[in-house]
Amino acid sequence: MNFINEIVSQGRRIIVDTFSGGGIERDAPFSPEIPEDLRQWLPDLFDRFPIVFPWQKPVPVDPALHNVWIFDNTAFRTPRQGDERPDLEEVKDPKVSKPTLLDGPETAVGPAMRPSGWEVEFVACYFIKNSGKDESKVVAGIAHALNIRDDDLATHKRIAKRVQPFIDTVLPSRTLRITMDGKEEQTLGPSSYSGISTGNHELHFDPPVPGEFKSTPVNLPPPFSIPSRTILAEETGWGIISDIDDTIKITMTPDPLGILNSTFIVEEPDPVPGMPELYARITATLNSPPFFYLSASPYNLYPFLKQFREKYFPPGTIILRDASWQNLGGLITSLTNNTEEYKTSRLRKIHSWLPRRKFICIGDSTQSDPEAYGNAARKFPGWIRAIYIRKVEGIAAMDEKTKNSQERFEKAFEGVDRNIWFVFSEPRELDRRVEELAREGDAVVGGRVTYLGRMSK
Incomplete structure (x- = not known):
């Protein structure tokens, strides 16, 4: 019977790939490929893609x-x-x-x-409501990877609830x-x-x-x-673009097991200490600017992240990544592969919506936030008025020497006014800078723009 089921499954996989594979790839140009080592120890999610014929009408x-x-x-x-x-x-x-x-x-x-x-x-x-197949297999795969005991029913139930959006048929x-x-x-x-x-x-x-x-x-x-x-959001004023994972939410992005644990195991995700208070001060100081939460997390996590944001941070648009992958390893590669290209494209989109606003970009050093923000600052001069990068430390799987090096930041922000970008460890380090931005704004003097009280051509 298992042999027959496997034949049926493989046949269905061929049909879906034939009729939908190309479309999935075209619609998700930034959807990451899943390395074979991840495929080997994380469960497949193939059944979430139905068979769709090209001639079917909406x-x-x-x-x-x-x-x-x-x-x-x-x-x-x-x-x-x-x-x-x-x-x-x-x-x-x-x-x-x-x-x-x-x-x-x-x-x-x-x-x-x-x-x-x-x-x-x-x-x-x-x-499709509650359509995910092999839920127990997926839950067991995650539990096994994180050494969760079989009799820990509360944790297994929590995994099942959070994994549902990954396995339901789209x-x-x-x-x-x-x-x-x-x-x-x-x-x-x-x-x-x-x-x-x-x-x-x-x-x-x-x-x-x-x-x-x-x-x-x-x-x-x-x-x-x-x-x-x-x-x-009116055309002028301030705006905030913020990363989520390891900028405002503890995810441990460099560690695959850390990603799984912070996504499926913890009862509630933890905010980065001091960041909720910082964002509350930014809201008060800059007259309630619109917030854009730009994350490489897959869209399946939207309810999870929305609940987290509503509890700790100002309202705003959460921008997430497509998830056209057929193995749970895609969750990890979404957060780690090709994030610079993905975020740069989404920054261009935000600029097309609000090109006359003044933006503050906040991110961290675990992935490609410095490079993506640097790209946007060079492409749209004067649009980004401040870039703040949180220096992440204490994650064993992270190459801190490279990720947190001054050389890395200098290269990422090459050609960007040095007064614009700042690397911080504690959120309180940004209080004075935000106050100066609010006080001085973008006063134009003699054809030049003032950043943090200094003149730049």
Whole structure:
């Protein structure tokens, strides 16, 4: 029987790879390859990809069968005529999103609807409820890797809950109708082979400025959906781009076992000491800037990270990585492979949304935050006004001598004003710097910009 099951499994794998493999690869250009050594000791997750034929047309999500997450996001002003933003993705065709106003005199779809001058990128994920196969096998694999005893039922239960989003079958070619602030409906999708839909949508109602609003799936109430929270960000002011793992959350990224432990085993993830207080001070000092949490973690961790952020840190957009891999080793390689390229591309996207804001970038030394932030500072002069890198120490698997070396930081920030970037060990070291940024801003004097009280051409 096991032999027959294996034949069936291999046959299904060939079919999925034939019809979906290319699409998965194209839709996830930054999805990392999983080294063979990780594949050998971490469980496969192959069954989360369904068979999808190229000729299948998109269909709506079924409230009785599916789960949906809509990520929190940040709305930005639509570019005006002459405002060139080459990295900004085009707004979805209104014939696809089918906007409909729910109140007011204009309720028809079409040119009669007045754009409000705001747009927002909606990211949504689609799954079949409780569809993950071989859950016990995956849980056992993680427990074995971390030496969790078989009779530790509480830990096994916790692993099972957190692993569910990694093994549930994703839903390609799906659409979702949502209500924005109870005033407008639009359609998201169709989703990619990874079960993710991403696209910019213009708003046709006047949103609360300053303020925020919620978007919820039509006919899909909690717990089968996670609604989104949209924060309105005007064109000017401050903004914060922050890494998550080992910058504000203890993950132990250089250590594969540390990643698994901090993701599946600990009862609650721990914040890096002093960082919640620092972010609260930044919020107060810089007049509640929009926060973007840019992480290389896979999107399957969104509910886990959202709960962590809500407990310790200011609200904001969590930007996560695609997860088109078929083995749990992808979790580890997502956080460690090609992160510079991935983060650099997402920084370009944030710049396309808010090119006139002044940004502070906060990261750490475990992976490629210095290099990615340095790339953005060189590409968009004057956009990034400060870069703060937390020097991570005390992780056995980390090459601290290389990662924390002055030579590494000098190379990463080559060509970047030395007054902009700073490496810190304790969050309190940044208090004075943030206060100076708030006090001095971007005062232009004689064609030059002031950074931290010093002049730079």
